[in-house]
Amino acid sequence: MQVPHKEHLYKLLVIGDLGVGKTSIIKRYVHQNFSSHYRATIGVDFALKVLHWDPETVVRLQLWDIAGQERFGNMTRVYYREAMGAFIVFDVTRPATFEAVAKWKNDLDSKLSLPNEIHHHKH
Numbered sequence: 001m002q003v004p005h006k007e008h009l010y011k012l013l014v015i016g017d018l019g020v021g022k023t024s025i026i027k028r029y030v031h032q033n034f035s036s037h038y039r040a041t042i043g044v045d046f047a048l049k050v051l052h053w054d055p056e057t058v059v060r061l062q063l064w065d066i067a068g069q070e071r072f073g074n075m076t077r078v079y080y081r082e083a084m085g086a087f088i089v090f091d092v093t094r095p096a097t098f099e100a101v102a103k104w105k106n107d108l109d110s111k112l113s114l115p116n117e118i119h120h121h122k123h
């Protein structure tokens with residue numbers, strides 16, 4: 001097998017209201033399992049998904065699972081720094097969590113670092 005020689009690291013945020021299933025989506029994607037037991041995320045959790053994109057390329061997705069209760073916290077600005085993208089999650093059984101998606105998007109737009117700041121970051 002050829003040794004991968006191209007590596008890409010992307011920081012992705014997973015945000016949305018409290019208890020919508022952010023941690024569960026990440027757990028399913030990264031560890032292929034699901035738990036019905038709810039434990040609120042405190043602050044932020046991290047998960048790494050490694051994708052063998054093609055024989056010579058490895059993509060590492062650094063998933064930042066940000067606690068729903070952090071929405072109005074000042075810490076989110078720090079968490080959002082240098083993110084390449086974000087998933088805004090809502091719960092289809094709770095309309096209010098869907099209505100909150102716009103607020104999360106506004107929060108992102110107001111706090112994301114400028115593209116040229118991302119550009120200068122060395123991995």
Ligand SMILES: Nc1nc2c(ncn2[C@@H]2O[C@H](COP(=O)(O)OP(=O)(O)OP(=O)(O)O)[C@@H](O)[C@H]2O)c(=O)[nH]1
Pocket residue numbers: 016017018019020021022023024025035036037038039040041042066067068069
């Ligand atoms: N029925 C059902 N339950 C789900 C689903 N996704 C998550 N849950 C449950 O919903 C609860 C909350 O899920 P989490 O993944 O912890 O939600 P979260 O958005 O990470 O919560 P915070 O980090 O506290 O904001 C847990 O008890 C999960 O087991 C789903 O698709 N269907």
